[in-house]
Amino acid sequence: MLDLTDRQAAILGFIRDTLAERGIPPTRAEIMDHFGFASPNAAQAHLRALARRGAIELSAGHSRGIRLSPQVADPDTLPLIGRVAAGAPILAVENIETHHRIAPALFRPRADYLLRVCGDSMIDAGIRDDDLLAVHATREAANGQVVVARVDDEVTVKRFRRRGNIVELLPANPAYEPIVVDGSSQSLAIEGRAVGVIRRDDFSDRP
Amino acid sequence: MLDLTDRQAAILGFIRDTLAERGIPPTRAEIMDHFGFASPNAAQAHLRALARRGAIELSAGHSRGIRLSPQVADPDTLPLIGRVAAGAPILAVENIETHHRIAPALFRPRADYLLRVCGDSMIDAGIRDDDLLAVHATREAANGQVVVARVDDEVTVKRFRRRGNIVELLPANPAYEPIVVDGSSQSLAIEGRAVGVIRRDDFSDRP
DNA sequence: TCATTAGCTGTATATATTTACATGCAAACG
DNA sequence: CGTTTGCATGTAAATATATACAGCTAATGA
Numbered sequence: 001m002l003d004l005t006d007r008q009a010a011i012l013g014f015i016r017d018t019l020a021e022r023g024i025p026p027t028r029a030e031i032m033d034h035f036g037f038a039s040p041n042a043a044q045a046h047l048r049a050l051a052r053r054g055a056i057e058l059s060a061g062h063s064r065g066i067r068l069s070p071q072v073a074d075p076d077t078l079p080l081i082g083r084v085a086a087g088a089p090i091l092a093v094e095n096i097e098t099h100h101r102i103a104p105a106l107f108r109p110r111a112d113y114l115l116r117v118c119g120d121s122m123i124d125a126g127i128r129d130d131d132l133l134a135v136h137a138t139r140e141a142a143n144g145q146v147v148v149a150r151v152d153d154e155v156t157v158k159r160f161r162r163r164g165n166i167v168e169l170l171p172a173n174p175a176y177e178p179i180v181v182d183g184s185s186q187s188l189a190i191e192g193r194a195v196g197v198i199r200r201d202d203f204s205d206r207p
Numbered sequence: 208m209l210d211l212t213d214r215q216a217a218i219l220g221f222i223r224d225t226l227a228e229r230g231i232p233p234t235r236a237e238i239m240d241h242f243g244f245a246s247p248n249a250a251q252a253h254l255r256a257l258a259r260r261g262a263i264e265l266s267a268g269h270s271r272g273i274r275l276s277p278q279v280a281d282p283d284t285l286p287l288i289g290r291v292a293a294g295a296p297i298l299a300v301e302n303i304e305t306h307h308r309i310a311p312a313l314f315r316p317r318a319d320y321l322l323r324v325c326g327d328s329m330i331d332a333g334i335r336d337d338d339l340l341a342v343h344a345t346r347e348a349a350n351g352q353v354v355v356a357r358v359d360d361e362v363t364v365k366r367f368r369r370r371g372n373i374v375e376l377l378p379a380n381p382a383y384e385p386i387v388v389d390g391s392s393q394s395l396a397i398e399g400r401a402v403g404v405i406r407r408d409d410f411s412d413r414p
Numbered sequence: 415t416c417a418t419t420a421g422c423t424g425t426a427t428a429t430a431t432t433t434a435c436a437t438g439c440a441a442a443c444g
Numbered sequence: 445c446g447t448t449t450g451c452a453t454g455t456a457a458a459t460a461t462a463t464a465c466a467g468c469t470a471a472t473g474a
């Protein structure tokens with residue numbers, strides 16, 4: 001995912017540890033001491049490498065100006081995907097609205113991201129407009145599971161059903177029609193499986 | 208709780224904000240700039256005052272050596288309440304099944320605990336058996352809101368409606384009857400308001 | 415083979431940061 | 445009434461910190 005060398009991973013680990021133990025990131029000199037470097041510049045070079053790889057962000061001119069990037073910072077956050085740009089991978093940066101502090105392991109299997117649900121086509125399955133759907137990223141789906149699918153660049157949430165060569169994407173709402181994909185005229189890709197839902201709502205019956 | 212002056216609370220708030228926005232605590236000079244002080248010593252004096260009151264901890268000789276004390280740093284877990292023992296306060300230790308890593312501030316107003324839902328009496332409001340209901344602990348409820356209420360030692364989740372002296376607790380499922388409390392024969396206590404729901408489920412239509 | 419990258423040493427310096435000291439005013443406390 | 449506390453100004457110095465420059469070795473890929 002981030003493709004760090006062992007050494008870089010160790011430096012990143014030290015930053016994480018310092019943050020956890022002292023509440024502040026380390027200075028170059030502290031990194032130097034911890035790893036036994038003879039020059040603060042060794043630490044500086046590592047930090048720049050980590051920044052280049054997106055593991056950390058550096059803020060110039062400020063002491064301890066090191067911040068862990070969101071994915072690295074807290075393994076207990078999930079990116080929230082809003083409107084998915086046509087053609088872009090779901091997890092592309094431009095689709096990420098924000099990160100929420102929710103342990104991915106709260107769900108089984110583990111959630112990889114949250115997807116904001118648009119429309120009420122799955123309402124009978126208890127999935128409502130504006131819900132945050134917890135999604136496990138996988139290409140595989142079994143009949144009856146609710147999946148995040150991409151049909152001709154359009155991302156949709158539906159119940160999956162395969163019959164021989166034909167895949168049906170079934171809404172859970174009588175007002176909607178099933179999507180039938182025969183594999184030749186349209187392209188279909190399974191992006192993930194729904195593993196949970198989060199709703200922020202006071203359930204009030206008055207607007 | 209901590210008995211801070213307004214000014215001290217403002218300083219503490221700025222430290223918290225800086226931490227949230229930049230990932231590092233502010234320096235004395237940054238505090239000075241933000242509040243328009245003419246001297247970094249004003250900030251220094253405030254920090255010492257906050258440390259004396261236990262709101263923060265200072266580590267001498269280190270830049271940005273400010274850390275929020277545990278009580279001040281907002282906790283990022285919510286207790287999960289399972290079966291509520293008769294007579295015990297909801298948040299009593301014996302009711303807490305476990306803690307889940309979910310930011311309380313993900314919900315508005317802030318969630319104080321999660322309650323495992325038993326039964327499907329609120330299914331038409333999208334609250335299902337075994338869901339985790341995010342609850343904001345409060346004694347107050349407005350008509351139409353979904354509340355956690357205690358009627359004669361029994362804890363239940365229902366929609367709240369008051370008509371004069373009579374309170375109705377309405378299920379969202381035609382198979383159930385409303386609970387009517389007239390305030391004399393039965394005791395009623397509002398424990399909190401529903402502010403969200405978390406479901407761990409793959410939504411599969413097969414058991 | 416040459417450019418690039420990772421991973422360092424060593425030196426130097428500008429600047430960021432903490433922190434002590436001296437001082438003042440107003441309000442609260444015993 | 446004297447003392448402490450909250451809230452500041454103003455100055456100065458020690459020290460913590462970031463960061464540039466110059467160079468080195470070994471491994472890697474074009």
